[in-house]
Amino acid sequence: xxxxxxxxxxxxxxxxxxxxxxxxxxxxxxxxxxxxxxxxxxxxxxxxxxxxxxxxxxxxxxxxxxxxxxxxxxxxxxxxxxxxxxxxxxxxxxxxxxxxxxxxxxxxxxxxxxxxxxxxxxxxxxxxxxxxxxxxxxxxxxxxxxxxxxxxxxxxxxxxxxxxxxxxxxxxxxxxxxxxxxxxxxxxxxxxxxxxxxxxxxxxxxxxxxxxxxxxxxxxxxxxxxxxxxxxxxxxxxxxxxxxxxxxxxxxxxxxxxxxxxxxxxxxxxxxxxxxxxxxxxxxxxxxxxxxxxxxxxxxxxxxxxxxxxxxxxxxxxxxxxxxxxxxxxxxxxxxxxxxxxxxxxxxxxxxxxxxxxxxxxxxxxxxxxxxxxxxxxxxxxxxxxxxxxxxxx
Numbered sequence: 001x002x003x004x005x006x007x008x009x010x011x012x013x014x015x016x017x018x019x020x021x022x023x024x025x026x027x028x029x030x031x032x033x034x035x036x037x038x039x040x041x042x043x044x045x046x047x048x049x050x051x052x053x054x055x056x057x058x059x060x061x062x063x064x065x066x067x068x069x070x071x072x073x074x075x076x077x078x079x080x081x082x083x084x085x086x087x088x089x090x091x092x093x094x095x096x097x098x099x100x101x102x103x104x105x106x107x108x109x110x111x112x113x114x115x116x117x118x119x120x121x122x123x124x125x126x127x128x129x130x131x132x133x134x135x136x137x138x139x140x141x142x143x144x145x146x147x148x149x150x151x152x153x154x155x156x157x158x159x160x161x162x163x164x165x166x167x168x169x170x171x172x173x174x175x176x177x178x179x180x181x182x183x184x185x186x187x188x189x190x191x192x193x194x195x196x197x198x199x200x201x202x203x204x205x206x207x208x209x210x211x212x213x214x215x216x217x218x219x220x221x222x223x224x225x226x227x228x229x230x231x232x233x234x235x236x237x238x239x240x241x242x243x244x245x246x247x248x249x250x251x252x253x254x255x256x257x258x259x260x261x262x263x264x265x266x267x268x269x270x271x272x273x274x275x276x277x278x279x280x281x282x283x284x285x286x287x288x289x290x291x292x293x294x295x296x297x298x299x300x301x302x303x304x305x306x307x308x309x310x311x312x313x314x315x316x317x318x319x320x321x322x323x324x325x326x327x328x329x330x331x332x333x334x335x336x337x338x339x340x341x342x343x344x345x346x347x348x349x350x351x352x353x354x355x356x357x358x359x360x361x362x363x364x365x366x367x368x369x370x371x372x373x374x375x376x377x378x379x380x381x382x383x384x385x386x387x388x389x390x391x392x393x394x
Contacts, residue, residue: 012128013367020365028363029381031372034180034344036214036243036311039378046246048304052293056286065282068273070096070254074288077295078254082209082239084219086226093257093268095276096283100210100240103255105133106275107206107236110257111171112139113271118204120171121163123147125347125369127180127208130173142166147182149349152337154184160197168202174228176209176237177221178343181371185215185342191224195231205235213244213308214315215342234259241291243344244308250287315344318377325386335389344375350394362388 016032035043069075075094083092097103111118120139122130123146134141142165145158163172174194179185186194198205205228212221229235234257241252257268276283294300319339326335338346348355348370358364364385366372377385 016365016367019359023363023365025363027384029365029376029385031364031366031374031376031385033376034373035248036246036344036375039314041378043246043248046304046307048294048300048307049245049247049290051300051303052290052297055293055297056289060289066285068276068282069094069269070283070288071285071292073296074292075254077292078239078241079256081218081295082212082222082237082256083226083229083258084222086230087258088262090262091259091265093259093265093272095255095269095272096285096288097238097253097255097276098251098280098284099242099253100208100238101129101133101253102251102280102283103238103240103253104130104208106255106272106279107238108133108137108139109275109279110236110271111204111206112137113275115169115171115204118169118171119166120173120206121166122173123159123175123179125181126173126175130208142170144172146179147184147347147349152182152184152347152349153340154186154190156186156190156193160193163194163197163203164201166201166203169204171204171206171236172198173206173208174224176207176212176225178211178215178345180210180343181345181347181367181369183341183343183346183374184337186224188223188227191227195228198228198232202233205232207235207237209237210240211243211343212239214312214344217312218244218305218308229258232260234264241287245287245291245294245304247287247290250290251284252287252291315374318374318379318382319346321379321382322374322377322386325383326389329386329390338374344373345371346374347371348389348394354392354394357392358388361392364388 013032020030037043079092097106119142120134121142121144124143131141144162145155148155207225209225215221237256239254242248294304323335323339327333350370352368355368355370
């Protein structure tokens with residue numbers, strides 16, 4: 001049997017990590033992996049997470065399974081965090097998942113179960129794992145224009161034109177905030193236009209929200225997701241706690257199935273339970289319990305929000321510093337988009353050849369499509385990156 005296996009394509013980001021590690025240059029900069037790092041290059045454990053883990057350690061009396069969809073208190077807390085009061089709780093089915101990736105996988109499986117012929121429209125570009133999982137499941141992928149390589153903003157006209165080709169029942173996958181990999185986001189007027197199109201054509205909305213709190217603030221980053229959930233007939237929402245709680249290795253995610261018909265929720269919830277049972281049975285609990293402890297403890301929640309805000313502002317400061325330095329060196333404002341983008345990532349909008357030149361000549365490591373992790377910078381490395389960009393002729 002094993003001799004029939006075929007080698008799978010290597011993960012480009014993991015290969016980039018290895019190349020970076022083997023590079024002996026002191027001035028090398030890692031802008032590849034999508035993990036937040038502070039000014040010292042460390043991905044810290046947040047203060048509230050440490051405090052919550054201590055509470056869990058002291059109070060938890062059993063490691064028995066919770067339920068197929070995880071602790072209901074975790075679902076309640078996350079739904080409140082993401083949706084606020086935009087949708088009644090009784091209209092939301094939810095299941096804990098192994099990270100945001102697990103939530104996306106379960107959402108795609110639900111789509112396949114409910115509507116086998118549905119296509120999933122994804123932004124061009126999108127997080128590569130979206131397409132990888134869809135292809136693995138045999139679900140047809142339909143790209144829609146999103147990133148304008150000239151303006152480094154959203155090609156909204158192209159997006160609407162492409163989504164206009166969708167058929168009733170097709171799914172539109174949207175990034176709730178801090179678009180990965182581009183950093184370019186829709187404004188609320190544009191979001192409303194997308195919602196109008198979804199309703200007009202009887203499409204299904206799916207939102208991947210992995211960076212809430214990294215863009216303009218916790219509530220601000222959830223605003224579009226809340227607008228969609230409260231405006232469409234039904235939608236799926238895949239959420240991750242990896243970034244905003246810093247619990248990457250705990251694999252803490254949530255999938256929500258939202259319907260404007262509360263009588264549909266019981267079936268949605270049962271389906272989420274079934275899917276969890278088929279894929280991994282009971283979801284991991286430790287990260288979910290830590291998150292629940294933080295969100296339900298006013299003091300811990302306030303400290304978490306304060307540290308998250310520090311993280312957000314530090315990334316905005318790095319964006320502005322890089323944009324300013326590039327303006328100083330180039331004498332133009334053509335890199336101003338870097339200060340306008342939000343979240344961990346920006347797409348520089350250059351060629352794979354230029355990306356390779358940055359790596360070879362300057363030790364700057366970013367993904368081949370020119371996505372760079374802003375959180376991989378610090379105040380000292382920003383001038384190094386800016387000079388490398390200008391010296392490379394970008």
